[in-house]
Amino acid sequence: MWQQAYVIERIDWNERLFTLKLSADIGDFIAGQFIKLSQVIDDKRVARAYSLVNAPSSQYLEILAVSVEEGKLSPQLQTLNVGDSIDISTKATGFMTLDELPAQGQHLWLFATGTAVGPFISMMRTKQPWLRFNKVILVYGVRQANDLAYYPELQQLKLTYPQQFELVTSVTREKGVGTIDSRIPDAVATGVIEAQVGLKLTPKDAQVMICGHPEMIKSLTQQLKARGLATNLRRAPGQITVEKYW
Numbered sequence: 444m445w446q447q448a449y450v451i452e453r454i455d456w457n458e459r460l461f462t463l464k465l466s467a468d469i470g471d472f473i474a475g476q477f478i479k480l481s482q483v484i485d486d487k488r489v490a491r492a493y494s495l496v497n498a499p500s501s502q503y504l505e506i507l508a509v510s511v512e513e514g515k516l517s518p519q520l521q522t523l524n525v526g527d528s529i530d531i532s533t534k535a536t537g538f539m540t541l542d543e544l545p546a547q548g549q550h551l552w553l554f555a556t557g558t559a560v561g562p563f564i565s566m567m568r569t570k571q572p573w574l575r576f577n578k579v580i581l582v583y584g585v586r587q588a589n590d591l592a593y594y595p596e597l598q599q600l601k602l603t604y605p606q607q608f609e610l611v612t613s614v615t616r617e618k619g620v621g622t623i624d625s626r627i628p629d630a631v632a633t634g635v636i637e638a639q640v641g642l643k644l645t646p647k648d649a650q651v652m653i654c655g656h657p658e659m660i661k662s663l664t665q666q667l668k669a670r671g672l673a674t675n676l677r678r679a680p681g682q683i684t685v686e687k688y689w
Contacts, residue, residue, distance in 0.1 A: 444532060445531070446468075446532075447467070447529070448466060448528065448531045449466045449467070449526065449527070450463055450464070450466075450525050450526065450527050450528075451464050452503075453524060456589065459510045460589075460590060460592055461507075461509075461520075462507050462508075462592065463506050463529075464497075464504070465504040465531065466503055466504075469504065469532070469533060469535055470534055471499065472495065472499055472534070472535035473535075474495075474498060474541070474565040474571070475494070475539045475541065475563075475565060475566055476495060476539075476540060476562075477493055477494040477537045478532045478534075479493070479532040480493055480520065480529055481516075481530040481531070482516060482519055482530060484519065490516070491516045491517070493508060494537075494561040494654075495561070495562070495565055496564050497565060498565060499565075500569075507561040507592055508520050508521070509557065509558050537686070539562060541566055541572060543684065544652075545675065545680035545681070545682075548647075548649055548650035548682060549577040550576060550644075550648045551576040551578065551580065551650050552649055552651045553580065553652050553654075554582045554584075554627055554653045554655070554659075554663060555653075556583075556655030556656045557584075558592070559654040559655035560581075560593065560654075564596070564597075567608075573607060576607075577607065578608075578642060579607060580610075580640055581610050582630075583610070583611070583613065584614075584626065585612070585614055586614070586615055587617055588614050588617060588619050590614075591612060609642070611640060623635055626659070628659060631644070644672075645671075646671040646672050649682050650675075650684070651667060651672065651683050651684065652686075653683065654685070657687050667683055668683070
């Protein structure tokens, strides 16, 4: 179940938020899936799930993590440097992938808070969303501007796909140019996000993927259902696909 992975690169976005690139072979996976990282701490194995940020075609694995003071594993991960090892699962798993979405819908709406942006970046590093959807809208919510991991890459995506990609950043604890300062569910309720991207979020046109804080997922899902969107199930295809990050 476990194998050793070695840190080949580390990126610190701020004092708590960091990326680890790892060398290990987990076989094929689908963008949006996750692996587990693990360490034995005080004679007990502690394991946590982390979405893969890298595209399936890359030669390394990549995870985005935030060190939580009371966390059992994340503070340990933050101490890792190039050359250090960490136990990881031997394969990736998970169903929050583009392959699981129904065929209908020409607009892909991606809603993420914090480190939950990771699986969406993995998807956007592949050709799949750009070939399948007319519009890809990423709504990325954080507390502070320096919590916006991968922001330069997201800006480059906007240059690469100027007519296709829309980026909305929500920074709730400081004001900044080009961002909204309300929580994602509130910004959807007031129409701020739709106004910024110039699109309506409708059952006919949308496929929605939501990943992050459970309360955000709950509130946003309720709003979308009130608009006529439905949870996407294999037995009953809909428009809303979710993954809680804890």
